[in-house]
Amino acid sequence: MNPHVDDARSLVNALTCDVEDYFQVSALAPHFPRSGWDGTPCRVEANVDRILALMDAAGAKGTFFTLGWIAERYPALVRRIAEAGHEIASHGYGHERASDQSPEAFLCDIRLAKAILEDITGLEVRGYRAPSFSVGLSNPWAHDCIQAAGYVYSSSVYPVRHDHYGVPDAPRFTYPVGNSLVEIPITTVRRFGRNWPVGGGGYFRLLPYGVSAWGIRQVNAGDRKPAIFYFHPWELDPGQPVVLEASAKTRFRHYVNLERTEARFTRLLNDFAWGRMDEVFLSGDTPSA
Numbered sequence: 350m351n352p353h354v355d356d357a358r359s360l361v362n363a364l365t366c367d368v369e370d371y372f373q374v375s376a377l378a379p380h381f382p383r384s385g386w387d388g389t390p391c392r393v394e395a396n397v398d399r400i401l402a403l404m405d406a407a408g409a410k411g412t413f414f415t416l417g418w419i420a421e422r423y424p425a426l427v428r429r430i431a432e433a434g435h436e437i438a439s440h441g442y443g444h445e446r447a448s449d450q451s452p453e454a455f456l457c458d459i460r461l462a463k464a465i466l467e468d469i470t471g472l473e474v475r476g477y478r479a480p481s482f483s484v485g486l487s488n489p490w491a492h493d494c495i496q497a498a499g500y501v502y503s504s505s506v507y508p509v510r511h512d513h514y515g516v517p518d519a520p521r522f523t524y525p526v527g528n529s530l531v532e533i534p535i536t537t538v539r540r541f542g543r544n545w546p547v548g549g550g551g552y553f554r555l556l557p558y559g560v561s562a563w564g565i566r567q568v569n570a571g572d573r574k575p576a577i578f579y580f581h582p583w584e585l586d587p588g589q590p591v592v593l594e595a596s597a598k599t600r601f602r603h604y605v606n607l608e609r610t611e612a613r614f615t616r617l618l619n620d621f622a623w624g625r626m627d628e629v630f631l632s633g634d635t636p637s638a
């Protein structure tokens with residue numbers, strides 16, 4: 350082991366990618382009706398291939414929460430991700446928020462995605478992440494469905510206050526939500542009586558890199574827990590078409606600093622040790638770098 354590796358590298362954190370294309374993002378949904386998805390040129394394959402190369406160069410492993418809709422169209426991509434040693438998990442089939450569906454429709458969606466992904470890789474899919482972290486107080490049945498569909502863990506709750514998602518008082522670390530299911534929430538830092546998001550997404554692009562790095566170190570050194578970081582392939586793609594009709598807030602959140610994200614992401618890959626959700630959280634002992 351490198352003697353110069355600092356404390357922050359003493360824990361392996363979980364790197365997670367939600368595999369969807371730019372036109373499937375919930376905030377842009379009004380501008381990309383589902384009926385038009387099939388005719389919209391995809392950018393996800395090239396973006397994921399670039400991410401796989403960056404992760405390979407850094408020796409990082411991770412979990413790819415993949416949409417069934419994408420997997421059906423790009424099965425070879427799903428196999429490449431798995432063959433590179435990453436975990437394939439499920440992001441559902443059609444990227445509808447759990448909170449917008451009936452329990453029956455939700456169960457159908459997450460069962461279908463699991464079956465498609467398992468058919469492609471021949472491996473059990475154990476993890477599920479709801480689109481837009483849409484499991485919360487309004488749909489307590491969602492965890493029952495996730496367990497009924499045969500998943501072992503969910504990473505669908507973000508214990509923060511946000512206008513589109515979040516359960517501010519949810520536990521910050523892994524907790525049981527059924528006989529055979531655990532919820533593994535996205536990472537937050539606890540300060541001033543509330544939880545602050547440090548686990549990726551728009552915050553990673555909007556705030557200086559040091560904020561995310563500080564947050565991960567706080568969780569590793571202060572809480573002695575692994576962190577979860579999440580991102581999307583389109584966040585490393587400044588060449589994606591811009592939706593000028595979207596609101597100023599949506600445009601800001603979606604497009605801010607896209608051109609800087611790849612360099613930032615590469616730095617993140619090299620500053621911490623990264624592993625798969627199943628290996629970081631389900632293997633019993635917390636792995637060390």
Ligand SMILES: [Zn+2]
Pocket residue numbers: 367369440444479480481
């Ligand atoms: Zn998503």
